[in-house]
Amino acid sequence: MEKIIAGYTVDVTEEGYLTQMNQWNKEIAEAIAKELGIHELTEGHWKVIEFLRKDFAETEKVPTTRRIKNVGNIPTKDLYDLFPDGPVLKAAKIAGISKPVSCV
C-alpha cells in the first residue's frame, strides 16, 4: 500500500515498513522515528540506521542483534538505549528496510 510520509509517497507494508529501500530518505526516517516516540535522531541513531541499510543492501536480510554488535560494532546496550522497547524492529522501520524475521 501507499502512504505519505514527510510529504513523500512511499510503498509500505500494512505494518508500515517500507517495501523499497530506495524510496527512503532522512526526512522519512525522522518522521517514522517521531511516530515511534523517538523525537530526535542523534549521531548514535544514525550509526545504527546506516549499518542496517548497508548490511541489508549487501545480505538482503535484516541483521540480528548479534550481527549489529559484532559486525556493526554497536554494543547491545547502546542499541537498547537508543531504540527502547523493540530496538531492531524500530530501527529497521526507521531505516526503511524490511521487518526483521529472525528469532535472535
Place this chain on the structure above:
Amino acid sequence: MPNDDKIKKVSIIISKGSLEGVYPGLILANGARMKGIEANIFFTFFGLDAITKKKMNKIKVATVGNPAMGIPSLIGVMPGMSALASGMMKKQMEQLDIPPIPEFIEMIYDAGGKLYACLASVEMFKLKKEDFCNQVEDVLTVGDFYELSAGGQIIFT
C-alpha cells in the same frame, strides 16, 4: 491489537544443564527483550551451569536418554559422542547467528534482561555468588522469584 492483549513481562525458569535444555530459555528471554517485553531468567538445578563461570562454556547436548537425537543410547554413551553432537549443533547455531552461551548471557544482560540463581540449588551444589558470571543479579528464594514475577507470565523450560 489492544494494548491489554500484549504480554508485558515474562519470567523464564531454566532447570536443565544440557545445550538443548538451556538454549530455549535464553532464546525466549532474548526474544522477549527484542519485542520490548520485560524478561527475568531464574536458573535452578543443573540450569545453574549456564551461569557458572567454570561450566558455562562447556555445556553439551545430551546424547543418552534423548530419543530425538535419532541415535541409539548405546552409541550415545561412546566417548566423544556428546562432544561431536554438540559441535555439530553449535556450528548450525552459529550459522543462524545464535551466540555461544556466555555471549548470549551477556547480550541478554545488555538488553536489560535480569538473571537470577535459585537459592535452594545454590546451597545444594555448594556454590557461592562468586562462582557465577558477573551478569547474575542475585540469588533468590522461590518466594522472591514469585514476587518479582508478579504481573507477568511464568515459563518453565
